[in-house]
Amino acid sequence: MGSRRAISASLAGMFLGFSVAGCGATPAVLHASAPTVPMAQATRTGEPSAVLAQRFADAFAGDADFKAVPTGSVVTLTGPDAIVLVYDFTRTPQTGKIQVQAGQYRTEVTADTGAQRDVYWTIAKVAIRMVYGGVKAYIKYTKAHQGAIVKDDLVKAVLYGMVSQGVQGLPGGFLWKRLLPIVWEWVFNEPPITRTSIKQIYERWSRDLGKIEAILREYRQQGGTFSTP
Numbered sequence: 001m002g003s004r005r006a007i008s009a010s011l012a013g014m015f016l017g018f019s020v021a022g023c024g025a026t027p028a029v030l031h032a033s034a035p036t037v038p039m040a041q042a043t044r045t046g047e048p049s050a051v052l053a054q055r056f057a058d059a060f061a062g063d064a065d066f067k068a069v070p071t072g073s074v075v076t077l078t079g080p081d082a083i084v085l086v087y088d089f090t091r092t093p094q095t096g097k098i099q100v101q102a103g104q105y106r107t108e109v110t111a112d113t114g115a116q117r118d119v120y121w122t123i124a125k126v127a128i129r130m131v132y133g134g135v136k137a138y139i140k141y142t143k144a145h146q147g148a149i150v151k152d153d154l155v156k157a158v159l160y161g162m163v164s165q166g167v168q169g170l171p172g173g174f175l176w177k178r179l180l181p182i183v184w185e186w187v188f189n190e191p192p193i194t195r196t197s198i199k200q201i202y203e204r205w206s207r208d209l210g211k212i213e214a215i216l217r218e219y220r221q222q223g224g225t226f227s228t229p
Helices: 001-010 048-060 116-145 152-168 174-189 198-221
Strands: 066-073 074-078 082-090 097-102 105-110
Touching: 001 116, 048 105, 048 116, 074 198, 097 198, 105 198, 116 152, 116 174, 116 198, 152 174
Parallel strands: none
Antiparallel strands: 066 074, 074 082, 082 097, 097 105
């Protein structure tokens, strides 16, 4: 356990200053993003659930990777490799929560509504893209290193995939350090992943969308900014 903590501390101190042998990973370029919008606690809203669903779908307009289709208070989000997420806003006006389903897995996330709703839509979009980027990196690394997988390198590859797909460059070390425990759990503490498709692994990892969104909220509360690709 002590060795894992030592490795964890070492990885947490890294930002993008690493390379993954054989994977051709290169650091993303940091650049300016949209002005910071202070975060607020989630509040209940009187807006109809269908309106919230439509606004969430609108956040993906022009996104080449994900297509959002609203049907009443439910949004079906389809991405590459037939991955599908379903966001249900039916109870959001009363609870401030959104039900999310990916395959057999369900989770619940907190929606920032009212004046903060546009910030929430951005955060949700970044979290969705982060999971997708991590899955792609996982598959790329495991296929390139069959029989010679180094798990701490795999953790780094997945983290890099998450931040580079989710945001334009890595905004400092905050996201890197906070996402590390989630990815560590994926790679080290769960049974070996025998599924090979992006869709299958994405569904499994989407259980942690709520955790990832909470980290992104905290990042914004501390004054951080990010922009989606």
